Amino acid sequence: MHAAKVVAILLALLPPFAVRAESPVQWLANGHWYQMVMDSAVTWESARVSAESMVWMDMPGHLVTVNSQEEYDFLAASVWNNRYIYGWIGAFQDSPSLPAGEGWQWVTGEPWDYTRWCSGEPNDYYGPGSEDCGDMYPGGWNDTGCGGWAHFVVEYEGVTAVEEASWSTIRALYRTR
Numbered sequence: 063m064h065a066a067k068v069v070a071i072l073l074a075l076l077p078p079f080a081v082r083a084e085s086p087v088q089w090l091a092n093g094h095w096y097q098m099v100m101d102s103a104v105t106w107e108s109a110r111v112s113a114e115s116m117v118w119m120d121m122p123g124h125l126v127t128v129n130s131q132e133e134y135d136f137l138a139a140s141v142w143n144n145r146y147i148y149g150w151i152g153a154f155q156d157s158p159s160l161p162a163g164e165g166w167q168w169v170t171g172e173p174w175d176y177t178r179w180c181s182g183e184p185n186d187y188y189g190p191g192s193e194d195c196g197d198m199y200p201g202g203w204n205d206t207g208c209g210g211w212a213h214f215v216v217e218y219e220g221v222t223a224v225e226e227a228s229w230s231t232i233r234a235l236y237r238t239r
């Protein structure tokens with residue numbers, strides 16, 4: 063068989079390119095699950111929409127929100143696992159006319175009270191309004207253009223604070239046995 067034909071057949075047998083969702087991992091501190099979705103061709107907005115359409119164990123997803131040093135450390139160690147991967151996070155700047163460091167929000171509306179920007183970030187590198195979406199890689203966060211391409215990380219959380227409190231009680235009971 064002609065070599066080019068062999069290559070064509072092999073290519074046809076490959077799965078559709080580039081989307082590979084890794085197994086979700088749970089952070090026991092809050093019970094949430096986190097999943098790296100390796101997708102080489104997704105903008106921040108399409109990552110946001112995809113994340114919000116995903117469900118894991120009846121829990122709806124959203125682009126990951128990094129709300130504390132402990133959550134960052136968990137993500138760095140368990141989801142990024144020290145790999146040099148750019149992943150969209152659920153951080154965005156609500157107005158392009160704002161200075162690089164102002165007006166940042168989480169997709170969930172959680173308070174913007176913890177940040178882990180890389181040194182020199184956020185910087186609107188290509189000028190005002192050029193970088194209004196957040197991504198993360200080992201070392202911290204960067205503001206980058208929302209139309210760029212990156213992988214993304216989904217966070218799944220489905221229980222209310224009341225349910226979480228009762229689960230904490232149940233877990234504590236089991237721990238004392």
Ligand SMILES: [Ca+2]
Pocket residue numbers: 126127128129133217
């Ligand atoms: Ca979070």
Ligand SMILES: [Ca+2]
Pocket residue numbers: 183184185186187193204205206
């Ligand atoms: Ca930047």
